[in-house]
Amino acid sequence: MIKILFALFVICLIGIWAAPVEHSSTSTQPPIAILEQQNEKHEDGSYNFYYHGEDGTHRREEAVVRNAGTDHEFLEISGSYSYFDANGKEVTVTYKADDHGFVPEGGDILPQISVAAKQVSEIVAQPDLDYDKPPNV
Template sequence: MKYLCLLICISVTCTAPVNENNPGAVDGLVELVDNVALKRDKLPTKEPKIVTILESDAQHKLDGSYSFHYRGADGSFREEIAVVKNPGTKQAYLEVSGAYSFIDADGEEITVNYKADNRGFVPVGSNIPETISVSAKENSERPAPPTENFDEINDDEV
């Protein structure tokens, strides 16, 4: 399959029209690049806003658990807590929960709450389509995948 793709790419390159004034240039490609450059130059850009961090803290424990948070002057924040489940075993994993919030381009506050563990990541927020949140929650309620002999699991069995 790789060789077929390579052969197609070479064929397309070799059959492209050649500019007689500049045999090294391909007309369509040069025109495409010029159009992209012109459109990019016309796009409005904003200077990134620097947000002052009003409060932050982080704690890490020897077992691998942690917590952190910060709050910005614009109302944005992030907080997260991770707890080690089944510590000291081959089945150990982090159970993480948290939330973050930011102000979008329209000035609306977006907040996302999430949970992650050995069964997956579950985000819930106004900017996350409900079907994704529901599907992720349903998947997280299924039994966790086996962790014993994880390296030996065949892809066909999963």
């Protein structure tokens, strides 16, 4: 569970880090309208969502529960997001996260980072014997 929370934290950080930043103290930008969106949450913890903004940005994400009901239950997450940089070039990042880590690809992410993340995620992890899974509530 800690790995899943960490992976979601990293996803949020990358989204914030990759988003274009405009420094304009004299004018305010109106909010970007969401043209289309969907959000589904399921009782087993799986979910999917997407949205498309009027400025061409979009994001989609899907999570599937793996090993449901076992001590090794985890979410397998995959998704992508896209935006236009200051030069008008579309930047797209795809990612996956599971019990082995977070692997981003594309956009301005250095290929070395993607390769290293993928290699680490493919290593068969040893179970954390000191971790007690919290009871299901």
